[in-house]
Amino acid sequence: EVQLVExxxxxxxxxxxxxxxxxxxxxxxxxxxxxxxxxxPGKGLEWVSYISSGSTNIYYADSVxxxxxxxxxxxxxSLYLQMNSLRAxxxxxxxxxxxxxxxxxxxxxxxxxxxxxxSS
Amino acid sequence: xxxxxxxxxxxxxPGQSITISCTGTSSDVGNYNFVSWYQQHAxxxxxxxxxxxxxxxxxxxxxxxxxxxxxxxxxxxxxxQTEDEADYxxxxxxxxNYVVFGGGTKLTVL
Numbered sequence: 001e002v003q004l005v006e007x008x009x010x011x012x013x014x015x016x017x018x019x020x021x022x023x024x025x026x027x028x029x030x031x032x033x034x035x036x037x038x039x040x041p042g043k044g045l046e047w048v049s050y051i052s053s054g055s056t057n058i059y060y061a062d063s064v065x066x067x068x069x070x071x072x073x074x075x076x077x078s079l080y081l082q083m084n085s086l087r088a089x090x091x092x093x094x095x096x097x098x099x100x101x102x103x104x105x106x107x108x109x110x111x112x113x114x115x116x117x118x119s120s
Numbered sequence: 121x122x123x124x125x126x127x128x129x130x131x132x133x134p135g136q137s138i139t140i141s142c143t144g145t146s147s148d149v150g151n152y153n154f155v156s157w158y159q160q161h162a163x164x165x166x167x168x169x170x171x172x173x174x175x176x177x178x179x180x181x182x183x184x185x186x187x188x189x190x191x192x193x194x195x196x197x198x199x200x201q202t203e204d205e206a207d208y209x210x211x212x213x214x215x216x217n218y219v220v221f222g223g224g225t226k227l228t229v230l
Binding site: 035037044045046047050059060061062095100104105106107108109110111112113 | 154156158160165166168171172177207209211212213217218219220221222223224
């Protein structure tokens, strides 16, 4: 059974950093490209970042470019999101989501999400 | 501001059909068949509903169907059921930055 489990969320002050993790199981992570998607409280879904299976291609939403860094460790079956210079508007549930196949933007499996709250 | 435009809300009665539109541009919906749809019940994780404009993943009811014309993709739900009440989101590949989301549509089953 495919499972994605996010962790690392919590309450953090503006300007600080946080690192999210996504543990993958039930499939071979190195064969899939992955994404982070977030959802602010009461708002819609927003794509955050993409990383190809071999980390060759990486993309970011304009709203996080220069502040967030996506990475992966296929040997550990893990995906990461390093979030720096956090702002109140980054407050959201963060989901990791798998692409149906390499480079195809169809998110077939999602984790349960981890809540990040940026507040003083 | 979401790049793809969806109606904020739609409604229908049980048994009826409804259609949710998703309008983009020639840089996304209009030029690629990489459109997908997701269903999200309140407080739940989004569910993969449609991909490649009109394909259903295994296990998704055939009451859900997708189509596209020009810069607008559409999700049609036939034979509405109370459990269809949820938020629906479209996503498209975009030449500018991998993917863009629609703002979401709240479906109310009256």
